[in-house]
Amino acid sequence: MKKIALYTIQSINYGNRLQNYATQEILKSMGYDVYTLRNNPKNSEIAVIIKLHPFMKLVKPILPLVWKIKVIIWGFMKIDKDNNYRLFNKKIKFSADYIGENGVSDDLGKYDVIIAGSDQIWNTEFEFVTENSFFPFEHPCKVSFSSSFGIDEIKDDKKIVECLKKFKALSVREEAGAKIIKKLTGRDAEVLIDPTLLLSEKKWRMISKKPKGHVDMPFILTYFLSPKCKEANEQLSRLAESGMNIYELFDEKNVVTRCVGPAEFIYLIDHASIILTDSFHACVFSFLFDKPFIVYNRNRGGNTMNSRLSTLLKKFKIERKYVMSELDNDIWEHDYTEGYEQLEIEKAKALNFLKSALEDGVKN
Template sequence: MKTYKEHLKIANLTLDGYFNYGNVLQRYAVCNLLMGLGAEVESLWFSPQAGFLPYLQSHYPWMKDSWDWKTWVKLGINWKGITGNLFSGQNAWESARNAGIKSFVDRYIPMRYDVDFAKVADEYDYFVVGSDQVWNPNGDIDFSYPFLKFSSPSKRISYAASIASPEIPVKKKDIFIEGINGMKAISVREQAGAELIEQLTGRKVEVVADPTMLVAAEKWREIARKPSWLKGDEEILTTYFLGKRPDEVINRLAMEHGLKVVNILDEHVFEHYAVAPEEWLWLIDHAKLMYTDSFHGTVFSILFRRPFVVAERIGDGCVNKMTSRIDTLLGKFGLEARRGTKENGYMIDTPMEIQYGDVEAMLAKDRQRAEAYLRRALDLDKK
């Protein structure tokens, strides 16, 4: 009879890419969570290709996998013009940011790219999908991967999967229901997702914490790194916005308190735009004030116990999908007063001061709940 710690092997799948800090930090956290239970873990890349060609295709849709040799010769002849566009301006900045994120993945996440999904089912004891929007029905993802259909139902588990949609399109509803019914164990990260699954299938599923919250702050600090371009002992106001920044408020606060503003993803400052995940963590941890409209920007502000303001997302035609999720997070820790809204001008009273309750006690409960769920899903207590 095999012993768990010696032989249990688990594969994790989530959204592929090197484009988003929250995505790769979630991937790291899920792997860390599973390895903390004593398992050997690998994270599988399920997108058709990993590497330079998909990047080119994402920026130049006319590129095809099925080119013949003559087309590749033409590409070589015109390469100077293509690279002049590809590696100039914002494309070069995005390339640098993607490279920094991939470097983080290479160092801290046990990735496997060369996966033959027609044969992989017998190579692992379990497959765990999540976190992130792996079950979002509005994208173009082949649902056979996020629902782990390449493996037997007894091996299919989700951790903190997100549907990120209030409903399933009619044309995908049967596929979605079949996928849910084929899972051995399911946990999601939002109550709305659990309610939608129960409505569609009658199946009650667990709601668990975002995996990044289950990694201790000190462990995150072990991999954080101060940006080399940040000199001396400058005190900083860090921002991380996926929508528009309320710059007037931010700049006024920085001036009043003598802070240097570091706008992560600032399209006008290369160093700020292309920060690596390790630097992203450091810039939040060392912020005298953190301003964000991001869920994970808020999560790490809480983990590092920083003063922060979380603003409603701003932008033309922007739908603030994070509102409910962030409001739930703030309510859990009694931090509802940290909300910056259009009504209060994205400014709260005494933004530089914050009172945290017993955050660690709440996080400890989340960790216990997550571990209990995974132990049941992985049949650990039966081994």
């Protein structure tokens, strides 16, 4: 079985964990053995401890065991969001190899293909995105799958340009990303959907998990990655008059929302009466699960509707769900028939891209 190494962001974030899982499952369904590369060397935390406390070298042989015991005890003592993330990560097959800001594994040649993506792995405004994120090493088959810059432009860095030119196949998640690659390299990159859209709602429900403490009653769900804007607060106040429960993700005082990991996130969107958000992946899953939703600007001044969100809404003909669109929109309406027809076209496009890129890479 041919081996694929997958490089993506790994953090406490619903979207990056879910797209990592989705990409893995799609590649597995195509017959590949898929490994997710770590962002840092395995047991890098232990290496840091030894560096800061040289005397710890004396007990270095037993440090991995001590670390495992620490994680197990911490898990029992702190059954919360972080623990649910760890449980979800068990669904992902991680390699001991890595690509990160601290370096790159020497043994990446054992993989037939190395895939970059998805998520904002090329957002140069993130501290952890370095030259290594663009694969400066030699490998016969480097593929970018629905990767994202997350911003509208980046500096013309010669090293990054040379790295991008060496990819066998390039695809991005939003139109702005395709323009960046065209400007920097002269190459055309396909614009593909986020990997989370490639799995059916049925498959997502199979791994969703009811949050601890949740009672089966109608509720409003909010998920904002920035402070709620004025329009969102006003809309939420009007909805609150219905008497429905309100779950606000990141509300650490709420017994339900403080424990939500990726699997619980899917469950809450699937069962919410309506979703208010400024999150790309909250919009994705609201669309997939046929839920009413409203999307707002990030509350950071100015028009902060980013390219990936505008690409998503435009592609699936749901721009009306953007509160600043000035289009007629009944907030409870969720007829996404046209969008679902387009989704089938986009799924075929993404799978054809992967099939072509991977087959060519394996042959060579």
